Amino acid sequence: MSETLAWRGPITRWQGDKAVYHLLTITGExxxxxxxxxxxxxxxxxxxxxxxxxxVIATIGGTHWKTSVFPxxxxxxxxxxxxxxxxxxxxAAGDEAEVLLELL
Structure with missing residues (x-):
């Protein structure tokens, strides 16, 4: 059985060597x-x-996608x-987003 968690936080823009990435940083409980x-x-x-x-299966708003979270x-x-x-x-970067994460 999978567990579903909710998180709300700002979207951060991170500039890598080859590309720009957008991410949510998940903390706390x-x-x-x-x-x-x-x-x-x-x-x-x-x-x-x-x-x-x-x-995980991540959901923001009406958008669902299968991905992974990284420590x-x-x-x-x-x-x-x-x-x-x-x-x-x-x-966009700086916007607050609420994500649901179904842990697989």
């Missing part, structure tokens, strides 16, 4: 729940996914938000 899910999954299946990521060294999790989602939901 929501981040702790994702961390616990990843640890339990690792115990059950005996290994980590690439970069310690967790598969930071400080205990936060990052959700990349693609251009298609930003356009479909009329969002």
């Amino acid at each position: 929501t981040a702790e729940a994702i961390t616990m899910h990843e640890r339990l999954r690792r115990l059950e299946f005996g290994g980590r996914r690439g970069f310690g990521s967790v598969k 930071s060294k400080s205990g936060e999790w990052w959700l990349l938000v693609g251009k298609k989602v930003l356009r479909a939901e009329d969002l």
